[in-house]
Amino acid sequence: MSENEHFLNDKKHIVSMRLNNSDRIAVRSTAARLFVRESELYRFAVYHLLNRLHKLHDESCTGSDLLPLFLEFREELNIHLGLKKHQLFKIFNCKNTTPDKFVAMADIELLLLPHHAVRQRLQQTSDAAAQKQTATDAWLKGYLAEKYHLTLDLEYETDEE
Numbered sequence: 001m002s003e004n005e006h007f008l009n010d011k012k013h014i015v016s017m018r019l020n021n022s023d024r025i026a027v028r029s030t031a032a033r034l035f036v037r038e039s040e041l042y043r044f045a046v047y048h049l050l051n052r053l054h055k056l057h058d059e060s061c062t063g064s065d066l067l068p069l070f071l072e073f074r075e076e077l078n079i080h081l082g083l084k085k086h087q088l089f090k091i092f093n094c095k096n097t098t099p100d101k102f103v104a105m106a107d108i109e110l111l112l113l114p115h116h117a118v119r120q121r122l123q124q125t126s127d128a129a130a131q132k133q134t135a136t137d138a139w140l141k142g143y144l145a146e147k148y149h150l151t152l153d154l155e156y157e158t159d160e161e
Contacts, residue, residue: 027041027042052072052073053069053073055068055069056069056091059095062092062093062095062096062097062098062101063092063093063097063098063101063102063103064092064101064102064103064148064149064150065101066091066092066103067092067103067144067148067150068150068152070088070111071111071140071141071144071152074111078111078112083112084112085105085108085109085112088108088111088112089103089105089108092108101148103148106121106125107144107147109121110122110140110144115136115137116136118136118140119136119139122136122139122140122143125143127143127146127147128143130146131143131145131146
């Protein structure tokens with residue numbers, strides 16, 4: 001890569017976004033408390049989020065490889081992005097997913113349901129009985145880990161219902 005190409009790739013861009021007033025006040029007060037500019041805090045937040053979502057940047061990461069990420073961010077992605085089951089199905093299964101990594105629509109739906117509905121669905125799923133937990137999130141993780149041969153942090157969580 002030439003020096004000019006590196007310079008063009010390192011160029012910063014101005015991005016506009018809409019925030020509600022309480023979020024803007026929170027960013028402003030957090031930046032003040034950290035003794036940094038608001039723009040530095042925004043850059044940090046974007047960098048941190050992109051690092052946490054790194055599997056979405058990797059084209060070889062498809063199907064069940066993405067389950068740990070979506071389990072970790074399940075509620076946040078549902079609340080803030082409003083993803084639908086067909087969108088998630090495409091995210092999981094439409095990038096040349098091999099059959100052993102294919103994620104069933106019924107399991108994708110579990111990622112979008114509220115806790116009480118996830119618990120009901122798991123109770124109706126015979127494959128989930130072996131991983132039954134008191135905490136719904138732990139039960140969901142155990143079920144998906146077993147079904148898709150995933151290594152997950154299966155700490156025993158408590159439901160916030």
